[in-house]
Amino acid sequence: MAFDAIETPxxxxxxxxxxxxxxxxYAASNFLQPILQVSIVGGDFxxxxxxxxxxxxxxxxxxxxxxxxKSFFWSGKYHMDMNTRDTLVTDLNVLLEFNPVLPAxxxxxxxxxxxxxxxxIQRKVIEQLEERPKLIVxxxxxxxxxxxxxxxxxxxxxxxxxxxxxSEARQLSGQFSLVKAAKAIxxxxxxxxxxxxxxxxxxxxxxxxxxxxxxxxxEEVFDPTGAGDTFxxxxxxxxxxxGDISFENMKRGIIVGSAMASYCVEKFGPERLKEITREDIxxxxxxxxxxxxxxxxxx
Amino acid sequence: MAFDAIETPxxxxxxxxxxxxxxxxYAASNFLQPILQVSIVGGDFxxxxxxxxxxxxxxxxxxxxxxxxKSFFWSGKYHMDMNTRDTLVTDLNVLLEFNPVLPAxxxxxxxxxxxxxxxxIQRKVIEQLEERPKLIVxxxxxxxxxxxxxxxxxxxxxxxxxxxxxSEARQLSGQFSLVKAAKAIxxxxxxxxxxxxxxxxxxxxxxxxxxxxxxxxxEEVFDPTGAGDTFxxxxxxxxxxxGDISFENMKRGIIVGSAMASYCVEKFGPERLKEITREDIxxxxxxxxxxxxxxxxxx
Numbered sequence: 001m002a003f004d005a006i007e008t009p010x011x012x013x014x015x016x017x018x019x020x021x022x023x024x025x026y027a028a029s030n031f032l033q034p035i036l037q038v039s040i041v042g043g044d045f046x047x048x049x050x051x052x053x054x055x056x057x058x059x060x061x062x063x064x065x066x067x068x069x070k071s072f073f074w075s076g077k078y079h080m081d082m083n084t085r086d087t088l089v090t091d092l093n094v095l096l097e098f099n100p101v102l103p104a105x106x107x108x109x110x111x112x113x114x115x116x117x118x119x120x121i122q123r124k125v126i127e128q129l130e131e132r133p134k135l136i137v138x139x140x141x142x143x144x145x146x147x148x149x150x151x152x153x154x155x156x157x158x159x160x161x162x163x164x165x166x167s168e169a170r171q172l173s174g175q176f177s178l179v180k181a182a183k184a185i186x187x188x189x190x191x192x193x194x195x196x197x198x199x200x201x202x203x204x205x206x207x208x209x210x211x212x213x214x215x216x217x218x219e220e221v222f223d224p225t226g227a228g229d230t231f232x233x234x235x236x237x238x239x240x241x242x243g244d245i246s247f248e249n250m251k252r253g254i255i256v257g258s259a260m261a262s263y264c265v266e267k268f269g270p271e272r273l274k275e276i277t278r279e280d281i282x283x284x285x286x287x288x289x290x291x292x293x294x295x296x297x298x299x
Numbered sequence: 300m301a302f303d304a305i306e307t308p309x310x311x312x313x314x315x316x317x318x319x320x321x322x323x324x325y326a327a328s329n330f331l332q333p334i335l336q337v338s339i340v341g342g343d344f345x346x347x348x349x350x351x352x353x354x355x356x357x358x359x360x361x362x363x364x365x366x367x368x369k370s371f372f373w374s375g376k377y378h379m380d381m382n383t384r385d386t387l388v389t390d391l392n393v394l395l396e397f398n399p400v401l402p403a404x405x406x407x408x409x410x411x412x413x414x415x416x417x418x419x420i421q422r423k424v425i426e427q428l429e430e431r432p433k434l435i436v437x438x439x440x441x442x443x444x445x446x447x448x449x450x451x452x453x454x455x456x457x458x459x460x461x462x463x464x465x466s467e468a469r470q471l472s473g474q475f476s477l478v479k480a481a482k483a484i485x486x487x488x489x490x491x492x493x494x495x496x497x498x499x500x501x502x503x504x505x506x507x508x509x510x511x512x513x514x515x516x517x518e519e520v521f522d523p524t525g526a527g528d529t530f531x532x533x534x535x536x537x538x539x540x541x542g543d544i545s546f547e548n549m550k551r552g553i554i555v556g557s558a559m560a561s562y563c564v565e566k567f568g569p570e571r572l573k574e575i576t577r578e579d580i581x582x583x584x585x586x587x588x589x590x591x592x593x594x595x596x597x598x
Binding site for chain 2: 080176177178179180197200201203209210211212213214217218219221248251252255285289290291292293294295296
């Protein structure tokens, strides 16, 4: 849970609530509640935002508030193609002293989504759960591959689903072909691998099986910040709501995640996620069905 | 119909048969025969290749042979990502004097596929057909947008389906968003627009409808040369075999084209296309069905 400053070819905002846990929670809370949040913020994090989260069934007992410190702050600028961005500022602030302590009320959680963060911290959360969740999903990024590969590999052994983008999959595996990259990564611990390709959709690998979900072709991508986290929130939200961790249901989770992400990019930060209804989500899922639906007889 | 010299990160070949008409014809001949070829070659074009084409039901009455001239020659080198390439040599040779004359036996053709070439020459073929074909599909490239935009726009008004890649769609329309690009291009003449995105699949636009077909995630892309033409050949081959020019059937055509293209890239030039059987094609189409198949209830 953090603040972002964002510049895109379409606009600029100096300060908006962000952070992967924020996006994951807002997205997932559409599918089931409560969401049990674990994070750390400074005294500057808006009370109203926390009230809004609680209204949406997001419990904040596991969110530490450092009253006289500042929240994590990231600032970035997107290029015209919206697939690449430059990081302008990263102020870790409270993240420097993040040592998550799980409230007793969080015990028994069946589904755990680990947002992108230091793999040591991600592992601390896993290890505090007395009973292993039914499914552990983990996000990470190239930064941790560069500075903490050994720790990252330890954490990878503990998770079921890894969620990364295509360049991260290439970096983690040392393979250019995504099919070869997936084979290598599935030997590192996770049984499922989701490779996000931004506007080019997402791939789900499981054993020798592969599923592909497109991204919805959009007239405009206003701000891609948080789209990957929103995808993750929709995915885990769908899986947790249905309680079904089969490959078939993970496919559906990816479509749901893609639908949520397609809303996220329509406005700055998580704003759009707070406006949409169940009906909006259903409509968008229906668009995905139409987008890839074909009926073919063999030649 | 031409010669190519190709260098990829995986190998190098100094001279292999190529050219868009070659790939289109080899791909389409799997679905119906005869294919009525229109092209020009030099005296250097191999007799054995022409015999092979005839064996596959590709009629060559419309292929002019300039005995003491050389065939078109292209040489290129692919980068590691296989999505970008440098052109090393372009020797137009016989193409400089290409003035296609349609044999009388070609009259009455119901389906016309115009490979990438000077839009003036493409138009000459359309204009020689006494009866307008049921469907005219056209490929083009950025080069013609740069040197012959006015001629290109004239030809665009005469075709039903335009087939281009994503960067060409952006260049032709002046729009970065592919959805906006498609809207603009559909006002230029074609009723259908197929945007090829290489390893990221293809989009079909028609009115307000859109269909997306993924590319098959492959372990290795050995040589992408001709993949776009092979896609076109599979597409028009399927449409012509079924005689059905509905949007629904064009979706199937795109899946068939994608399946053919996924074979094309496995070997240098059109080699792989000459090896595969109907059963291979069916198997690959089945893989596409599996790749995107999901079954979802609304949330």
